[in-house]
Amino acid sequence: MSHKIIFAGFCILGVIVVASAFGTPEDELLTEGDLLHGSSSLASHVRSKRQGNSFWGNLFNFEPKPRPERRISNHTLSKLQQYPERDNRFLSLFTVVRFNNEACMSASGDNGTCFPQAECVRRGGATNGKCAQGYGSCCVFSKSCGASTSQNCTYFTHNGYPTSFDGTGSCQLTVYKCAPDICQLKLEFESFNIAQPGINGVCNNDQFIVSGTTNAVPIICGINTGNHMYVDVGNDNSPVTLSVITSGPTLSRSWKIKVTQIRCTEAYRAPEGCLQYFRGVSGVIRSYNFDFVSGQQLSNQDYTTCIRQERNFCGIRYTACSEGSADGADPTPVRSRAFSLTGQLAQGGTLVGALTGSTNCITDWVTIPCATNTGRIMQMGGAVCQDRLCGDIFNSEGGGAMNQVPVYSYAKPFRITYHTDPNETGDSGNRGFCLNYIQQPCTPQQRK
Numbered sequence: 001m002s003h004k005i006i007f008a009g010f011c012i013l014g015v016i017v018v019a020s021a022f023g024t025p026e027d028e029l030l031t032e033g034d035l036l037h038g039s040s041s042l043a044s045h046v047r048s049k050r051q052g053n054s055f056w057g058n059l060f061n062f063e064p065k066p067r068p069e070r071r072i073s074n075h076t077l078s079k080l081q082q083y084p085e086r087d088n089r090f091l092s093l094f095t096v097v098r099f100n101n102e103a104c105m106s107a108s109g110d111n112g113t114c115f116p117q118a119e120c121v122r123r124g125g126a127t128n129g130k131c132a133q134g135y136g137s138c139c140v141f142s143k144s145c146g147a148s149t150s151q152n153c154t155y156f157t158h159n160g161y162p163t164s165f166d167g168t169g170s171c172q173l174t175v176y177k178c179a180p181d182i183c184q185l186k187l188e189f190e191s192f193n194i195a196q197p198g199i200n201g202v203c204n205n206d207q208f209i210v211s212g213t214t215n216a217v218p219i220i221c222g223i224n225t226g227n228h229m230y231v232d233v234g235n236d237n238s239p240v241t242l243s244v245i246t247s248g249p250t251l252s253r254s255w256k257i258k259v260t261q262i263r264c265t266e267a268y269r270a271p272e273g274c275l276q277y278f279r280g281v282s283g284v285i286r287s288y289n290f291d292f293v294s295g296q297q298l299s300n301q302d303y304t305t306c307i308r309q310e311r312n313f314c315g316i317r318y319t320a321c322s323e324g325s326a327d328g329a330d331p332t333p334v335r336s337r338a339f340s341l342t343g344q345l346a347q348g349g350t351l352v353g354a355l356t357g358s359t360n361c362i363t364d365w366v367t368i369p370c371a372t373n374t375g376r377i378m379q380m381g382g383a384v385c386q387d388r389l390c391g392d393i394f395n396s397e398g399g400g401a402m403n404q405v406p407v408y409s410y411a412k413p414f415r416i417t418y419h420t421d422p423n424e425t426g427d428s429g430n431r432g433f434c435l436n437y438i439q440q441p442c443t444p445q446q447r448k
């Protein structure tokens with residue numbers, strides 16, 4: 001015998017659970033719309049049942065009306081499964097289950113949203129695993145070239161993903177707000193491997209372009225797996241478009257971009273103007289297309305990376321990432337590629353060491369507000385601290401220093417900016433930057 005669990009938004013006898021049948025978690029869930037509009041399979045199921053089952057007749061003598069959504073907790077949800085035992089007269093036939101459309105982890109590991117199975121299909125998703133105590137299906141939204149979405153948490157992939165893609169063209173996803181109060185999109189590059197830029201660092205082979213945002217988003221290319229972007233959306237309902245242009249040479253390309261919509265009121269929303277946003281006491285910040293092996297500094301970058309100041313932390317220590325022992329191609333220890341913005345980094349070129357300030361860093365640089373080296377108050381040349389860092393060595397004293405050292409900043413909010421010009425004239429082999437950050441606890445004086 002086939003049974004249904006009704007997924008409805010009205011109440012009977014003050015209970016949000018109206019009803020049904022001998023439902024099990026595997027049963028099909030129907031929506032409020034299915035029931036109220038009377039045109040669904042459930043409605044006909046109900047009508048047929050009314051002929052031979054007085055209970056159904058009694059139940060549907062009243063006019064169900066939509067109510068504002070009521071949510072129940074997982075705890076309540078589990079209780080509902082026991083409810084028929086408490087009132088067999090009424091609830092032996094029905095159990096209506098209502099649950100929040102919360103984020104869920106699908107069986108495949110992708111993030112989804114918890115929906116009744118039929119609702120998931122109606123919205124264009126794919127069910128993948130269970131949620132809401134087994135009453136819901138984890139619904140994963142995955143879209144490819146030419147598609148549009150208004151679903152929170154949509155994965156944007158190339159056609160044929162996960163098989164790699166090698167072709168030319170334009171692949172676009174149009175993203176509409178899932179609710180009026182959406183302020184931001186978070187783009188997480190779960191997989192991102194398209195062609196490298198040309199010799200000047202300009203993405204003139206392949207390009208990833210974000211348009212329709214209210215903040216400026218740089219064009220990026222190359223390798224960006226594990227990186228992310230926050231982009232701001234306007235007050236109106238105009239969409240944001242994500243485009244991957246592939247025009248370069250033959251390459252096994254791949255992209256899978258998770259697009260999450262963020263409400264204006266969410267605490268985890270990135271502060272205004274932050275293209276990248278990190279939370280937590282420590283982490284790793286990479287410029288786009290940073291990769292020790294095959295990355296290349298991108299030109300025309302101009303953006304801010306923000307770090308949330310965690311409670312009881314007052315400063316940040318930045319250190320250049322370690323290349324590890326796998327870097328056989330570049331054995332000279334000082335020729336680190338973890339921080340290489342200007343100068344001749346390629347083998348045979350002349351290292352410029354660490355440079356600072358607006359007179360030395362005029363093409364490509366990172367700004368770390370009032371950066372200082374360990375324990376040093378007065379910098380070389382008399383400056384208390386430096387803002388603008390460049391060269392091929394990470395050291396806030398500049399002056400061509402050849403040793404990488406930790407650099408501290410106590411300026412708030414915690415943020416760094418990155419600027420590159422449109423070419424790499426006079427530069428070679430630069431990768432951009434990879435910096436570890438660790439927040440520094442407040443001293444007693446700083447807490448005051």
Ligand SMILES: [Ca+2]
Nearest residue numbers: 364421423424
């Ligand atoms: Ca440059």
